[in-house]
Amino acid sequence: TAQEDYKLWLQYYPIENVNLVNTYTSQIKGITAFGESQTIQIAQKELQLGLQSMLSSRINIEKNSDSKGLIVIGSISNLDDNLKQQLASQITSINNEGYIISSTSNNKKLLVITAKTDIGVLYGVYHFLRMIQTNQSIDNLAIIDSPKINVRVLNHWDNLNGSVERGYAGASLWNWQKLPDFIDQRYIDYARANASIGINGTVLNNVNANALILTPLYLEKVKALADAFRPYGIKVYLTARFSAPIEIGKLKTADPYDPAVQQWWKDKASEIYKQIPDFGGFLVKANSEGQPGPQNYGRNHVDGANMLADALAPFGGIVMWRAFVYSEHDADDRAKQAYSEFVPYDGKFRDNVILQVKNGAIDFQPREPFHPMFGAMPKTPLMMEFQITQEYLGFSTHLVYLPKLYQEVLEADTYSKGKGSTVAKIIEGSLDQHKLTGIAGVANIGNDLNWTGHPFAQANWYGFGRLAWNPSLDSETIANEWLRMTFSNNPNFVSPVLKMMLDSREAVVNYMTPLGLHHIMDTGHHYGPGPWVSDLSRPEWNPVYYHKADNNGIGFDRSSTGSNATAQYAPEVAKQYNNVATCPEINLLWFHHLPWDYKLKNGETLWNGLALKYQEGVNQVTTMQTTWEKMKSYVDENRFKEVQMLLHIQQKEAKWWRDACLLYFQQFSGKELPKGVEKPV
Ligand code: GCU
Structure with missing residues (x-):
């Protein structure tokens, strides 16, 4: 049922x-x-x-x-x-x-x-x-x-009108109209589920924030949610819109140097804490994708973050300042921009500021190398931002087990303090001795009956929580326990479905963006292939900017002969990525532009190898379908059918991806499809 x-x-x-x-x-x-x-x-x-x-x-x-x-x-x-x-x-x-x-x-x-x-x-x-x-x-x-990370939060990209940015599981859970007096049982069930996996905080509103959330009308509603969540150990946080002093405070400016602005935030903080004594603090997206920020006033990220930090400090609140910034004015390589903008400020932020960095330097792709900011700011606490909602990974339609992706990033070695300086140790604070530590997951939860749209997307919420508690957990262990708890302990069910989950992440990489390709999804909604799109106003919004396919080859040269983004990593890592011979093939076209007949490690040419990867992705989804078909007797009818239908869509769309990308790239390679790759129909 x-x-x-x-x-x-x-x-x-x-x-x-x-x-x-x-x-x-x-x-x-x-x-x-x-x-x-x-x-x-x-x-x-x-x-x-x-x-x-x-x-x-x-x-x-x-x-x-x-x-x-x-x-x-x-x-x-x-x-x-x-x-x-x-x-x-x-x-x-x-x-x-x-x-x-x-x-x-x-x-x-x-x-x-x-x-x-x-x-x-x-x-x-x-x-x-x-x-x-x-x-x-x-x-x-x-x-x-004990949990290894202190702040383990979900980020809801929920708007006050009930819509959810990049949400694929219905509308927002928060019913602002009925709050504060109506406490939906769903809030309690939400808190309970989170507590069961150790999540201890939630940011209620979208990073593209509406300042209204900070008005008395809404704070009363936020308080009601905070009261409902408190017994489950969950603190409430809000995204603060940087220009709120203008929009709801009647000030002329939001300049962090203006004493009236500083006072406004101090008053706002004390107003919030009067209602919510354990309020967690603010998340801020500033000067990113059109959001207001300190740079609008000629100030920098430190000025902005520290002003808010000073307002929250007397009450024990923190500022989670996002590092997701890129600008059309510096379009040579978007991947370098966050690092360039933030690393010079290392050590300049207040103690209650933590920088929230996405796992990779572009944007939640099926695979990205770890963000070069990890390891590059030892004097500043950095928190991880993972996306649980599958913006670039087939929404809630494709079965993709994300803890595999999370684990890959957490285990990556930054070499910032020599071998073994993993991303996990940086966000745990153990490498650089930070007390304030955090991890955020952009929630995939909505008001769908099953919370997450795809029954298997529940595993991504679950797995995020488990890894937030202990980033060294193995994604296989997590999938194993999730399957047993969610479906059945029967080994005839657990072992094949476990394999299906574990393989699903590589499958999506293969049929969408193999060998280091990235951001070739159709633009705007980011669903389905769109490697041909080239007419958007900002260069770095266009897929052609990322794959750079031409008659000579394909890939983004980020090595020293190109944008030199590799130089943002510690020397050991930079050296490895920079050299095409040592660069891991999973990231090959992320760092290198290579000729179509470049020889891969398995002896195939780049063109053939790419085509075979696309085919492999399709085959993997077919295998997932075959596995699932055999599971009927272990699963309730509803979930069995849901997953069956969704896998069917995923299979069609894996082919769509393969055919669209190969036909498009073939114009440049001018080569036949290799044996084993199905011809597009
Ligand atoms: C992506 C996403 C946006 C979101 C942004 C962010 O670009 O497409 O919807 O607002 O990330 O993380 O701020």
Whole structure:
């Protein structure tokens, strides 16, 4: 049923294996919760609900922890002295959101889920439920875990009129018209789903912001959402429009040097914090794609960010200042612009400013090398911005498992402090000793019954959360647990579908932008191929700007003979990318313009190799379809059919991509399609 779709990964299906159920029920005799907060009540309710459903038996709530086999939950300060003592040394090794799941060694055989805070306990409860959901053993547990990143936020590109920029799963969840008095159950379910994966913040409105969100009328509504989310550990943030002092404050300017402007933001901050004492802070898109910013007044990013930071600092708020900037006035290579604009300011930002950098230097392509800003600003905290919504990856129509992409970026080695200086270590703050750390995911959530449009797009929301908690997790582990929680633990289902998910990212790269091609989607909406588009007003909006195909070859020369974007990386990385012989072939045409008969590592010419990649992408989608067809008996009818239909579209469109791109590029290569590549019909 559609309801199944709605429940995401919190299905809590009854466990089929009778032996396993017996084992669990012999170990779990009831629940005792210590503490009074709403968060603890939520944790207790969730634990009871999940266990009862999975074990198909009643789980009682006990008043104290005297009897055997109980699950005891509560923050450390609320536990009895005996337990406190037993856990004293472990508790020092977790942070405020971390937790411990520990079996006691005494004859009571209790299972304690504790933390420094009630939110930590809730996270621990979800971890424990996940173990049962994925049928793991709960014998002798000694789990100690803390999130490696502090600010783990979703960015909603939601407009006040209910539309969602680059949203493919219906309209915005936020019903501004009915707020503040009407709290849709969906807000609670949203918070619960996020808490279950450790997301602890949400930016409610689009980066292309409307200043109205900062007016009293809307702040009252924002407060209502903040109140609903708080027990789930989720803080609310807002995108601040830089020109708000003019638009809603009746000032003549938004110049960050103007004392009246500074005062306006200070007053605004205190007005917000009066209503929302734990307000997270502002996200800002300034001087980017027509958004107002400090440069409108001859000031720079530091001036703008620091002004807002000063307004928020007394209340503990932060500024997430986006680095997604590029300008038509410097069109030689868009990929270099953010670095050029920001790196000179390293160390100049206030302590409560964090720069939010997209994973790659262009814009959320199926594959991009990591953004050269990572590793280049050691004195400034940088946070990662991933896109969960599939703007350039087939919207919510194509099945693409994104944690594969995220992992590839997080594992990339920047060499900024020698070998092993991964992007993950930079955003965790461990490489450059930053206390403020963050990661953002542009949400793929809307009011569709299944939240994300494609049933498998739920895995991208899930996977983002899991990686935000721990960027070293393996995307395969995440897919595996998601499948078990969302569909079934049956190995006949899990292993083929796992493979399908893991292969799906490379498939989309192959049928859209193989060998380092990028931004050749049709313009504006970014759906489907458009490598021929060349008539848009700004050069860098045109796909031809990125592939540069001509009779001599194809690709963007970003090496030292071209735009020299490679020089923005640390010397080891720059050297590797710069040399066509050492540049990884997955990024070949990102960094090099090469002749059509250039020899690839497998001996094929570039033209043949490119064509074969497009074909491979199509074949991979066909394999995904074949896999799914065999899964009918493991999946409810609704989701089975949805995925079946969507894969059918994906298959048609993979061919569309292949045919369109190959026919277009063939005009330049002047060569026949190699054997094995289907002729366009
Ligand atoms: C992309 C996207 C825009 C968005 C922008 C951003 O360019 O197409 O819709 O506003 O990114 O991240 O600011």
